[in-house]
Amino acid sequence: MTVVVIEPISSGITYLNAAQELGIDLYVFSTDEGECSIDGTMRQKAKEIIKIDTSDFHSQLSKINELKTVRAILPGVEYAVPMAAQLGNSFAKNSLEYTTAQTVRNKFKFRDKLTKSGLSDIQYALISQGKEICLPQGFKFPAVVKPVDMAGSMSVKKVADFEELLRTVEAIWKSKPNDIGFYASGDLIVEEYIVGKEYSVEGIVHTDGKITFASLTEKLLGPEPYFVEIGHIVGNKYDGQFSEHVFDYAAKVIQTLELNIGPFHLELRVTPQGKAVAIELAARLPGDNIVELIKLATNFDLAQAVLSEYLDLPYSPSIEKNMVSAIAFIPQGNHRLFKGFSGLDQLLEAPECVHHHFYYEADDELACNHDWTSRLGYIILRSESEDKIRSLVTHIHEQVKVI
Template sequence: MKKKLLIISIGKHREFGVKTILNRNDIIPILIESYNNRGLSPFFEKTIFVRDIKNDNEVFEQIISYLDKDEIIGVITYVEHLVPVVARIAEKFRLPTLGYANAINARNKWFMRQRIRNERLNFVNQPRFKYLSGPTDPQLKNIDIFPSVIKPLDMAASIGVKKISSKTELFFVINNTPNYNNKGYLFEEYIVGEEYSAEGYVQKEQINLLCLTKKKVDKTNSNFIEVGHELPVEFNSEIDTYIYSCVCEVISALQLNNCVFHLEFKLTEDSKFYFIEIGARPAGGFICDLIYHSLNYNLYDILIDISIGKTVNIPSKVQKIRFSGVRFFLDEIPKLNWISNNNILNLNASISKNTKIINSNIDRTGYVQVSANTIEEVRRILWEKEK
């Protein structure tokens, strides 16, 4: 008899993740969602609605009021801020999990930074950083590290993240950026370098790095808006080994296990690795889609396998199929007639003009995903202007 997989919210732009769940023959998917569920209920065997989906006690009580605990085989989410909730629920049902305490370390940027610092790692560098409780924090007057970055501790998708260049600007930003859930802010040194992410999974304390992704950020403003990704990134063997060592150090220091991960880092001009942050969930920004098209790894399937206690079985070495990339639009959608039908993977260009100020990744106006035989061709398709 098939057992039930609980999905505690889907999040946006996770169509491939939803398809992966629905294509599994070994589980019955049950959606746990708030009342604002964007019409996903018909695709699932059952939907259990929870008024406050961030409250793990309320989620747990609703689950046990509808389901027998012996029916449940695993719990997952694709949503950053719900990773601790999923860990808590999995603990209560004694299912595979990274653990609530470790989920918090992978969610709270301040805890994350402290843990990495206290472990005194061999390879990993971090920006200098401080915790700020808010605009009245007495530490504000002593800060003299610029340029720098300020981040609300309890948000994602670059919401509230700002680059600042002076103390005057720091005071303005912290007075005008919401203190989400009263968790405070992380202030840190701005590191000059190219931005990347590492995608993979951990099961039974074995760390598996599957792909490196390069991030393209809009440099015309201070909000760190992601405008594109490309993968797989290819370095020489020495850099690859160094990055893998750094990734392993971070994951071991945070004691992450039984999860997939999206680890963001920078490489400076002299190839030093600087840890930025990590998410213990599948990467957003269609990175999982691109990995599947390029390397045939499905991180959503891997997450499900881990959550139900099934050993992940992937080829130790996969033959590269294609290079892939995504471009996000911030204003008017450019004409796309220079893209061949053979290159298009997915697109959304329904909004012809943006009337909002772009403050975070959620304000982008559309996207196009493409694949090609070379990374140079991916870049040409996505970024060269129409002739």
């Protein structure tokens, strides 16, 4: 019994540990070069790293047929979601429907479907190169403009008025957004800005249609007009009515989008009036170490649950809610050259600190992007006290300085 994971760059890495613990052979399909290079640890955990063009359907299908025992194909990164579904639909018993994958991978199609189903009432419009920008009558600014097909907050910006929208659209097209070899199509969506606090809902859709909600994750964002995620908190003790409303809304979104199996990561905002409004949904495991945060806070292994669901293995989800976990990213601010951090010494030795990872070394040059690439590293925390976690996250964001 084997599975294939396509380009395990982000959240898909967690499948390697989960497969090893479950005794499942896992093959990695990867271009294995540049940002998609497979490191030594991953090579040790995979059954085999198969270097292949992960944008080529037929070559991958041929390889899967050669392997013979493959039971499921899973995306290891956002951009692989449609390909994993298309390959899975060709032969696997359990697979996300390809049409569903296409809908959730396109932010305009996603918004359009929710609007027509009564689950979204914000106004929006598609912007395509070579066509006049036409906004719905009564469209209200501020608004948010972004590519329909990128991830990681790439080229997402809040705009104050129509003139700023025009300038931002031209700037996005000029920059030609790309990420790990994936290039944006050029289509953009502009939609009314949603006032409210941001959250994400993580879980799994079972083959019988039932949904297991693993987490209601609080999102911490950097300063607008950008939407860089600088932290996540899992295990918060929410008011029962609040979480019930959010989960009920999430279930309706999932059913409307016709997710038939697998993990989901739904980002949404809750308005000051208490109304949940979806932002986007990813039909894959969440990134930013959220899978690890869920396990630290609840002892629920979402990656194991997904593999078990696809392979029809027994798995009893037991979600304990006795801990709080968080990840705090360190943003680069206006720095263009990395020298180090100050204010970290005692923090890294605190009992709540699980581990940390910093991406840069002294004298490394820094990019000037307002997306996930502007984060210099992270610290993962865990405690029984939500107040303690919040205090530590605040300390990291306010007291840890880039030199």
